[in-house]
Amino acid sequence: MSEVILEVKDLKKWFPLKRSLGQWLRGQRTWMRAVDGVSFQIKKGEIFGLIGESGCGKTTTGKLIMKLIEPTGGQIFFRGEDVTHLSPEALKAYKREVQMIFQDPYASMNPRFRLHQVLAEPLTIHRIGANEQEKRALAAEALTKVKLTPASDFLDRFSHMLSGGQRQRAATARTLILSPSFIVADEPVSMVDLSTRAELLQMMKDIQEELGLTYLYITHDLSTARYFADRIAVMYLGRIVEMGTADELIDHPLHPYTKALIAAVPEPVPGRVNLIKEIPIKGEIPSAAQIPSGCRFHPRCPFAVDDCRHLTAAKLILAGPGHAVACWRYKELD
Amino acid sequence: MEKLEVKKIKLYYFTSKGVIHALDGVSFELRAGETLGVVGESGCGKTTLGTALLNMPTPPGRIVAGEIRLDGVDILKLNENELRKQIRWEKMAMVFQGAMNCLTPVYTIRKQMMETILSHRKMAKEEAEARIIKYLNLVGLSADVLRRYPHELSGGMKQRIVIATALFLEPQIVICDEPTTALDVVVQAQIINLLKKLKQQLKLSFIFITHDLATEAEVADRILVMYAGKVAEIGTNEQIYGPRGAAHPYTQLLMAATPRLRQKVDQLAFIPGTPPDLLAPPAGCRFHLRCPQVMARCRQEEPPLIEIEPAHTVACWRWKQ
Structure with missing residues (x-):
């Protein structure tokens, strides 16, 4: 568990915004700073959860790691090699190793393809399998791995003939067919029914142990992250504000934002109906085009003092073993 | 409003493939000032139930049997005109799933809200605007949003606007579908707090439809668990979530499958299989194909709703013994 498989250093992705004529004449540029200096390491065989509200940059981070978009700055290391900028051939080899499961299993599969065609597509792209029969055999093997059995029942189905959970299994089979070592899973269960969610996560854990995979699990849902992930990083407006092991982070959160997120999560326990829940933070996440000065969280933070507004944003510092937080005041607040 | 009574309602969708038994004899009642939570997996008929209560099934759906009595009046016997003038949004309003994404992008909030209110009530524009502002304040927004377009607002603000719009005609019952x-x-959490405050201030009754048992625990006084178009269990918040736990095997499994943040669990339960095809629902108990406690009787006979303690009814043969 000690070998670092993926590391990102000060990763940035800024999207240019439309300029007004005046801004254009003055040569001004404005940016949507979706990811703005994110650093973390993921060890081999680990499930790393990346958590945040919509618009915090978690999906963009996933796309950067998948090399679907080019970073504005920073570096990505995979197995110690710098993969920030790759030649087309090297990129193809990288994508065999690093695969992605998308949120929407309805949109991520061609409705005109039978399942064996869906699964054969990555094989064709990477020139694996000599003929149709061989590809079909590989497809059947991948379906067996995700427990869509007997595979022969499923190979000739169209995606609309599958339930939501089965579709997400099929999508997982498609990522597994290239035998990757690293999987970016972007909200893999958020569109699946509650009754099958646990089953899917369990299956993902099983294949992880079986095949020695590493996951980057991107989600907005703290409850499944606690269950599924080994370590969790909380993102806010393009930065990581807190990072630690799943249990430590949720049982002893240090950042006011993490605390608020945890306080807001509903729990299936009785006697809360007439309770108006105390939510320690106000308002909603601001746009990444207008990032507040100082600590990005200060306008919503109940503990913000002058320093938080004026000092440069706090860096992630180690607060305990394996537990890092980016807050000037975490010691006084704890 | 005193009471909303729903008796053995059946709503079927008549499709080219056959008849989908989306609601198959659902009965319950809603008392004044309470929140009834409706939970179940997708496709169990939760949203269909919402539309049935307003007697506006989505085509090709039709209500084929049952009664919906609002203060004694069976609203299924009323014609379209009476429904529109007396019931829909006058007494019962619905906030549809994803309604906040259905605001017109080309109109300001003022224009959209004004249009809604003026098409129902004859009043001067100033009076209408005063009323709009009153309701905006009630849901925690300032009059400032009136001149904005939907894309300038956040998701939470849009949801608040949709809730305010549903309250315009002062309904007594509000049906919220996955709000x-x-x-x-x-x-x-902010929206849930808002709904609770509105319930107290305006003495509203809510029907709160969601798939998430954890959210339901925060809002619902009583919970109705649906499975494949039928009621599986109805109980109070305490009965369903309390230490004794739910009584129906389906509710128990759903509860075990709900991840909890504040508790470390090593293994979550899940329900094997998928809900049955409502084109041809299975004989006997509809849950028997997935039920871990299935008995011979469950495969043949449909279980009735059995009252196992006051206010707690379960449709399961296990409780007959």
Whole structure:
């Protein structure tokens, strides 16, 4: 568990915004700073959860790691090699190793393809399998791995003939067919029914142990992250504000934002109906085009003092073993 | 409003493939000032139930049997005109799933809200605007949003506007279909707080439809668990979530499958299989194909709703013994 498989250093992705004529004449540029200096390491065989509200940059981070978009700055290391900028051939080899499961299993599969065609597509792209029969055999093997059995029942189905959970299994089979070592899973269960969610996560854990995979699990849902992930990083407006092991982070959160997120999560326990829940933070996440000065969280933070507004944003510092937080005041607040 | 009574309602969708038994004899009642939570997996008929209560099934759906009595009047016997003038949004309003994404992008909020109110009530524009502002304040927004377009507002603000619009005609019952599903947790908690405050201030009754048992625990006085178009269990918040736990095997499994944040669990339960095809629902108990406690009787006979303690009814043969 000690070998670092993926590391990102000060990763940035800024999207240019439309300029007004005046801004254009003055040569001004404005940016949507979706990811703005994110650093973390993921060890081999680990499930790393990346958590945040919509618009915090978690999906963009996933796309950067998948090399679907080019970073504005920073570096990505995979197995110690710098993969920030790759030649087309090297990129193809990288994508065999690093695969992605998308949120929407309805949109991520061609409705005109039978399942064996869906699964054969990555094989064709990477020139694996000599003929149709061989590809079909590989497809059947991948379906067996995700427990869509007997595979022969499923190979000739169209995606609309599958339930939501089965579709997400099929999508997982498609990522597994290239035998990757690293999987970016972007909200893999958020569109699946509650009754099958646990089953899917369990299956993902099983294949992880079986095949020695590493996951980057991107989600907005703290409850499944606690269950599924080994370590969790909380993102806010393009930065990581807190990072630690799943249990430590949720049982002893240090950042006011993490605390608020945890306080807001509903729990299936009785006697809360007439309770108006105390939510320690106000308002909603601001746009990444207008990032507040100082600590990005200060306008919503109940503990913000002058320093938080004026000092440069706090860096992630180690607060305990394996537990890092980016807050000037975490010691006084704890 | 005194009471809403729903008796053995059946709503079927008549499709080219056959008849989908989406609601198959659902009965319950809603008392004044309470929130009834409706939970179940997708496709169990939760949303269909919402539309049935307003007697506006989505085509090709039709209500084929049953009664919906609002203060004694069976609203299924009323014609379209009476429904529109007396019931829909006058007494019962619905906030549809994803309604916040259905605001017109080309109109300001003022224009959209004004249009809604003026098409129902004859009043001067100034009076209408005063009323709009009153309701905006009630849901925690300032009059400032009136001149904005939907794209300038956040998800939480749009959801608040949709709720305010549903309240315009002063209904007594509000049906909310997954009002918090697409929102972030913090905003979700804010909206739930808002609904609770409105319930107290305006003495509203709510029907709160969601797939999430954890959210339901925060809002619902009583919970109705649906499975494949039928009621599986109805109980109070304490009965369903309390230490004794739910009584129906389906509710128990759903509860075990709900991840909890504040508790470390090594293994979550799940329900094997998928809900039955409602084109041809299975004989006997509809849950028997997935039920871990299935008995011979469950495969043949449909279980009735059995009252196992006051206010707690379960449709399961296990409780007959």
